[in-house]
Amino acid sequence: MTFENLNLIEPILKALKTEGYTTPTPIQEKSIPLILQRRDILGCAQTGTGKTAAFSIPILQLLSENGGQQERGTRKIKALILTPTRELALQIADSLTSYGKHTGLKHTVVFGGVPQRPQTDALRAGIDILVATPGRLLDLMAQKYVHLSQIEMFVLDEADRMLDMGFINDVKKVLKVLPEKKQTLFFSATMAPEIKKLADTILVNPAQVEVTPVSSTAHTIKQAVYYVKKGDKKDLLIHLLKDGAIDRALVFTRTKHGADRVARDVSKAGVQAEAIHGNKSQNARVRALNNFKNSQTRVLVATDIAARGIDVDDLSHVINYELPNEPETYVHRIGRTGRAGASGVALSFCDGEETSYLVSIQKLISKSVPVIDNHPYPMTAKDFAEAANAAKQQKKGGGGGRRPSGGGGGRPAGGPRNGGGNSQGNRSGAPRSENRSRNSFARSN
Known part of the structure; x- marks a missing residue:
């Protein structure tokens, strides 16, 4: 299976070829044809499976075929992609830029933590696709900069993280102003009961697409x-x-304070390290991520929410x-x-x-x-x-945080033995990773 087999239009195939991609991932292979048939989608796929491309490529194609290339200033927003974090929003925008470079479609991304003037200027000029985080989107809607009455396609990305971050009420506010007749694409890495309940309220006869259950880890x-x-x-x-x-190492901590502390400790030891979390300014987060991608920084210390959208080859x-x-x-x-x-x-x-x-x-x-x-x-x-x-x-004593069931203070299988070990160990404990083939296309979250 190649992208040529998915009935994609030439402008998109040309962009994919420029990027060096030929083979779709399973989520792309399953989702793209269904979306092109204008079906609602309920997609469940874990990180690294390529779901950003799974929805962005067919959105670009359908809008191109619908004549979405109006003159500047007369464009109406036809597709809305709602995502929980700034990093994910930027990643999706980058994907739209890469795959849509020959379509003539325009898009912009809006999120909080930065001045809104460049975002409102782009909106005034006219766009076809809007990528947004919930808070800034609602702000701009209240200020009459964003109008969603012409939406034809709506994507709710990372629905599970939306709920985790407390955005469910914001999502419902957005849903209230969207046209009743639209194509909805719902993607989540997990499908807990509350996620399924939300999906049932906004999807119409959806096609279900699921790859690599969340309980599994890649064998590689x-x-x-x-x-x-x-x-x-x-x-x-x-x-x-x-x-x-x-x-390069992506190091995870539970808290923002912990991320800062670990980054300082590593830096003091002579290893380039930076932290990325919600308390950092947007410019600082983008700079840290770019330094990591460019290998100027060897260690990036992150909290879980900030790490959503980190896509590093x-x-x-x-x-x-x-x-x-x-x-x-x-x-x-x-x-x-x-x-x-x-x-x-x-x-x-x-x-x-x-x-x-x-x-x-x-x-x-x-x-x-x-x-x-x-x-x-x-x-x-x-x-x-x-x-x-x-x-x-x-x-x-009533202290301590939430702990999952299973296990307590006892030694789990493989735990430390009496006395432990004391040798220098076997380096990092696992072999060095190999380079990724560009023919396997999964740049999204």
Whole structure:
């Protein structure tokens, strides 16, 4: 199967050829023909599967065929793509630029955290496609800069993250002003009951497209876990980064403060590092991401929400400095490497208080994550017991955050043995990733 087999118009095929793409991913192969048939879509696909192209390519084609190339100033917004984060919005806009360069269609992107004047200027000039985050979109609608009465196609992207971030009411406000007759494309990485309920309210006889369930991780990603005391995580990370096989590493923390702290610690150790999270200005976030993509920065430390939309070719390593308390988030995190059939490495640090998180992760992905215990900072059985007891006491006292079911303070399979290990270890614990083939097309989230 090639893009030529999907009945795409020549301007789009020409753009894809320029980008060096020939083979669609499964989500693209399944979705594009259905969207071109003007079907509503309920799509479930995890990160790295190429769903941005799965909806942006057919949108460009349908609008081109509908005569969407009016004169500047007379264009009406015909397609709205709603997405939860600025990074994702920018990524989608980049995709529309790449694939639509020969169509004559115009688009712009609007999001908060930056002055609105350049965005309103673009809107006044006239556009065919609008990519937006909910907050800024509602602001511009209230100011009469955005009119959605002519919408023919609506995309709700990353619906699960929309709910996680508390945007559900904003989404409903947007839905109220959209025309009743339109084509709706609904994409989510997970399909929890509340997501399905939302989809049922806005889709009409949708075609369902699902690839790679969220519970699975790409077989090309080599996973490993290090048992390490919380206070030793910094030193272990710096130790691993001495390995030249780690070309670039995306490091995940749970909090914004933690991301800043880890980036400072790594930088002090002589490794170029920057943090990216919601408290950073938009310019700072874009600069940090560009530096990472261009390999000027070797380590990017991110929170989960800020990481949505990070699309970096040939990312060799993802490191979970702190395990997520939601197992699905683990799948999303490590999906930033090993994309589109390439190999990658996902390393996780687990302290005594995080063992229940690891148990839940292994239950979700239906496999045990291999343990590396021959490293300089291993947890002994005594360390493990002390941490477990502390967590138990904290829980009794009413403290502590939300923890998933399964596992407590006990040692999960593969956990530290009595005495732990004390050798220098085997470098990063997994082989260096290989370069991704450009023929496998998955630039989207």
